[in-house]
Amino acid sequence: MAKFIKINPADNVAVCLEEGFKDNSVTVGNQVIILQEDIPVGHKMLLLSLSEGDNIIKYGEPIGHLTTSVGVGHHIHSHNLKTNLSGTLNYDFVQKLRSIKHPVKPLAFNGFQRKNGEVGIRNELWIVPTVGCVNGQAQQIIDRFKKEVNPTGIDAIEVFKHNYGCSQLGDDHQNTKTALADLVIHPNAGGVLVLSLGCENLQMEDFRKSLGDYDKKRIKFLKAQDVNDEIEEGFKILCELYEVMRHDQRTTLPLSSLRIGLKCGGSDGFSGITANPLLGEMSDYLIASGGTTVLTEVPEMFGAETILMERSENEQIFNKTVSLINDFKDYFSAHDQPVYENPSPGNKAGGITTLEEKSLGCTQKCGNATVIDVLKYGERIRKNGLNLLSAPGNDLVATSALGFSGCQMVLFTTGRGTPFGSFVPTMKISTNTALYIKKRNWIDFNAGELINGVTMGSLLEQFLDYIIKIASGEFLNHEKTGFKEIAIFKKGVTL
Numbered sequence: 402m403a404k405f406i407k408i409n410p411a412d413n414v415a416v417c418l419e420e421g422f423k424d425n426s427v428t429v430g431n432q433v434i435i436l437q438e439d440i441p442v443g444h445k446m447l448l449l450s451l452s453e454g455d456n457i458i459k460y461g462e463p464i465g466h467l468t469t470s471v472g473v474g475h476h477i478h479s480h481n482l483k484t485n486l487s488g489t490l491n492y493d494f495v496q497k498l499r500s501i502k503h504p505v506k507p508l509a510f511n512g513f514q515r516k517n518g519e520v521g522i523r524n525e526l527w528i529v530p531t532v533g534c535v536n537g538q539a540q541q542i543i544d545r546f547k548k549e550v551n552p553t554g555i556d557a558i559e560v561f562k563h564n565y566g567c568s569q570l571g572d573d574h575q576n577t578k579t580a581l582a583d584l585v586i587h588p589n590a591g592g593v594l595v596l597s598l599g600c601e602n603l604q605m606e607d608f609r610k611s612l613g614d615y616d617k618k619r620i621k622f623l624k625a626q627d628v629n630d631e632i633e634e635g636f637k638i639l640c641e642l643y644e645v646m647r648h649d650q651r652t653t654l655p656l657s658s659l660r661i662g663l664k665c666g667g668s669d670g671f672s673g674i675t676a677n678p679l680l681g682e683m684s685d686y687l688i689a690s691g692g693t694t695v696l697t698e699v700p701e702m703f704g705a706e707t708i709l710m711e712r713s714e715n716e717q718i719f720n721k722t723v724s725l726i727n728d729f730k731d732y733f734s735a736h737d738q739p740v741y742e743n744p745s746p747g748n749k750a751g752g753i754t755t756l757e758e759k760s761l762g763c764t765q766k767c768g769n770a771t772v773i774d775v776l777k778y779g780e781r782i783r784k785n786g787l788n789l790l791s792a793p794g795n796d797l798v799a800t801s802a803l804g805f806s807g808c809q810m811v812l813f814t815t816g817r818g819t820p821f822g823s824f825v826p827t828m829k830i831s832t833n834t835a836l837y838i839k840k841r842n843w844i845d846f847n848a849g850e851l852i853n854g855v856t857m858g859s860l861l862e863q864f865l866d867y868i869i870k871i872a873s874g875e876f877l878n879h880e881k882t883g884f885k886e887i888a889i890f891k892k893g894v895t896l
């Protein structure tokens with residue numbers, strides 16, 4: 402028999418958990434429904450007859466309106482449901498703070514305490530090019546270093562290639578400079594070689610100043626045009642950095658030292674039922690322990706933004722949240738693009754119809770904590786607690802932005818699956834068990850167990866234990882395969 406779940410008592414749709422049209426009589430709560438058509442897994446079935454223009458309610462909130470009259474037991478999706486959203490809005494400050502549970506016991510992990518007080522969960526050796534012109538030279542330096550030194554006792558050696566650093570203007574130039582500076586001083590790096598060409602817009606001297614009071618033993622600079630053989634000089638510098646960082650040891654640190662980014666991609670109809678609520682529970686637990694989480698993907702807050710605004714710590718944070726939302730809408734409009742051209746084809750195939758529906762599921766990742774700060778793109782975390790960060794929904798751009806803000810790890814929920822990884826450990830959490838079984842080489846943790854009868858309390862305990870293992874040095878799937886990249890937000894002219 403097909404199985405359906407009604408998420409909120411106010412909902413007028415139920416979500417299909419298991420297909421079974423041949424058993425056309427299904428029970429949802431105390432209601433017996435005769436299925437009128439096949440409902441794919443993750444998709445919505447109407448629980449009462451409605452007329453054209455009536456709202457569909459899911460998660461207790463409207464997710465759009467019907468474009469035609471529909472009877473009980475029918476499929477609700479793109480063919481008969483349309484968003485209610487439109488352009489930039491005005492908002493009033495109405496505070497509705499929520500309480501979060503305090504942890505039963507203190508938890509700890511083993512990380513790297515840095516000189517400036519920050520904490521890393523990896524000890525990696527990086528080359529950061531200031532311009533795409535030297536990507537090849539950076540790779541040659543690393544290849545020689547790996548071959549001749551055969552380094553041990555560190556977590557990884559990486560070059561983070563990109564195509565920027567020159568021929569950029571205005572915000573794009575500043576975004577590149579800020580993002581790369583954030584990367585260079587990230588606590589997951591035990592040693593960094595900053596490699597420049599020499600003639601690019603992003604000049605080494607100016608970039609060095611942007612780092613502030615950096616650790617000169619662990620961050621070194623090389624300008625390729627200033628030396629006869631940049632491969633030889635780069636190799637020597639990596640050897641120096643390696644000699645410093647290979648003696649670093651993990652120490653026991655409280656959970657409050659963790660800064661974790663929250664992200665989703667390839668969402669489906671289960672995202673707001675399993676994986677995203679699990680992240681919300683984890684976020685509340687971490688914040689109650691004194692730690693930090695960061696939520697981004699601003700376009701996927703549209704339609705659920707008032708829920709976040711109501712949780713603002715004060716009116717100043719509320720105003721910053723309003724600007725976060727409306728500035729991103731203005732960005733879309735300035736490029737003559739529709740603000741609500743979302744969800745993606747993959748989202749729709751998985752059962753998500755409108756942006757409101759996607760956003761109401763997406764924002765569950767940040768639980769019930771109070772929003773204590775709002776960060777612009779490239780800004781680093783200033784306060785422990787729940788932060789909002791300005792970045793688009795694109796998986797690699799948003800995940801990179803979370804890392805740039807200072808997150809040591811990103812938790813990434815997905816119903817469709819993806820193999821990518823950012824420069825920080827990027828944990829893939831499946832919304833359904835079928836994906837976990839099919840893509841064990843991509844997926845690190847299965848939240849689909851919530852549908853299989855495992856309680857939230859039990860799964861949260863397992864999830865926290867796994868997060869602590871990863872923070873203490875255990876590798877994720879994308880780290881084992883070496884899939885690590887960065888993507889910098891670009892929105893302007895290229896010369």
